[in-house]
Amino acid sequence: MTSKRFAIMEQPIVIQQVIDQVVHPHAGAINTFIGTVRELTKGKRTLYLQYEAYPSMAEKKLAQIGQEIQERWPEARVAITHRIGRLEITDVAVVIAVSTPHRADSYEASRYAIERIKEIVPIWKKEHWEDGEMWVGDQLETTSYPEGAPKMEEEE
Structure with missing residues (x-):
């Protein structure tokens, strides 16, 4: 596991290690979001x-989300780890840990973090079903790539 607060990794995520990065004495609440691979999507099994990412850019965007959270909730601490590679049903794909003095903010x-990940982080997934497969071009699932993986752009 990495000690980076904002990470893209191929190995399984150790949830407690992500949480440990946001623990501190002023936190009265730690909210942990764990996104897993589900078996049914839009009626398909x-x-x-298969997740792919542009790792260096994805980590920069995760850090940007952390900064946005810090600006909106100044007392928050955030850690986000997203997994790439082949993930089986029930595998953990993403862990977000947020600590704040009070639960509502966490x-x-x-x-906010999971919605922003889906909006701005360059991570793509290829869904493999019983009757086929398709690259999903963005985390909001508004763009698909039936002819293959999306092209990775040069880093900004």
Whole structure:
């Protein structure tokens, strides 16, 4: 496991290690979001997912989300780890840990983080079903790539 607060990794995520990065004496709440691979998506049985990312850019975008949270909830501490590679049903794909002095802020900041990940982080997934497969071009699932993986752009 990495000690980076914002990480993309191929090995399984150790949830407690992500949480440990946000523990501190002023935190009265730690909210942990754990995103897993589900079996059914839009009525199709998923066999497994293949995540790919532009790791250096993805980590920069995760850190950007952390900064945005810090600006909105100044007392928050955030750690986000997203896994790439082949993930089986029930595998952990993403862990977001947010600590704040009070629970409402930790819930709100955690929700903000997962929605922003889906909006701005360059991570793609290939869904493998019983009857086929398809690259999903963004985490909001608004763009697909039936002809293959999306092209990775040069780093900004």
